[in-house]
Amino acid sequence: MNEQVYQKAIKLLSIRQHTTGEMHRKLRQRGFEDQDILPVLRRLEELKFLDDRRFAEIFVDNLKRYKDWGYFGIKAKLAARQVPNDIAAAALAEFFTAEDELGVAERAVVKLKKQSKTQEQIMRSLASKGFRSEIIRKTL
Numbered sequence: 001m002n003e004q005v006y007q008k009a010i011k012l013l014s015i016r017q018h019t020t021g022e023m024h025r026k027l028r029q030r031g032f033e034d035q036d037i038l039p040v041l042r043r044l045e046e047l048k049f050l051d052d053r054r055f056a057e058i059f060v061d062n063l064k065r066y067k068d069w070g071y072f073g074i075k076a077k078l079a080a081r082q083v084p085n086d087i088a089a090a091a092l093a094e095f096f097t098a099e100d101e102l103g104v105a106e107r108a109v110v111k112l113k114k115q116s117k118t119q120e121q122i123m124r125s126l127a128s129k130g131f132r133s134e135i136i137r138k139t140l
Contacts, residue, residue: 001043002036009040010049019052020045021082056083056091064100068108071101073130098135105131105139 005027012018012026020041027037044050056078063069069077074096078088105126112122119140126136 001039002032005032005036005040006043008032009044013044013049017055017058018050019055019082020050021052021084023050025082052083052087053091055081056087057095059083060091060095064096064104068104068111069129070105070126070131070135071096072132076130098132101131101135102138105135109139 008030009023009027012023018026023044024037024041027040028034041050048054059078059081060074063074063077071092075088075092078091079085083091108126108129108131109122112125117125123136123140126139127133131139
């Protein structure tokens with residue numbers, strides 16, 4: 001295992017949690033080769049410093065609590081973080097139910113109404129944040 005790659009990965013992880021895909025991409029961008037990166041990623045996974053499942057669970061839970069994103073919006077954000085589709089789907093199923101999404105949508109509508117948005121503007125805003133159409137209909 002390449003110590004230089006390992007130290008760079010640990011430094012990146014000290015800043016914030018990363019997915020395995022993100023870490024691989026960042027190490028490649030810093031000029032390291034796959035034959036040096038892959039053993040380090042395996043070791044970090046063994047040590048539980050990299051855990052895509054845990055990352056997805058925390059990420060979904062945080063977005064649900066503190067942001068106004070719908071199901072498809074969160075799914076897209078997980079994909080952007082290079083979370084594998086099966087892990088993303090499992091995290092969404094467990095931590096972002098339709099009831100959760102409805103609650104987030106209602107919270108978003110309250111904010112939008114304070115901004116004097118019309119019904120149509122609210123619908124468009126919710127759709128652009130990835131809310132499912134049935135949730136938008138229920139909310140409005």
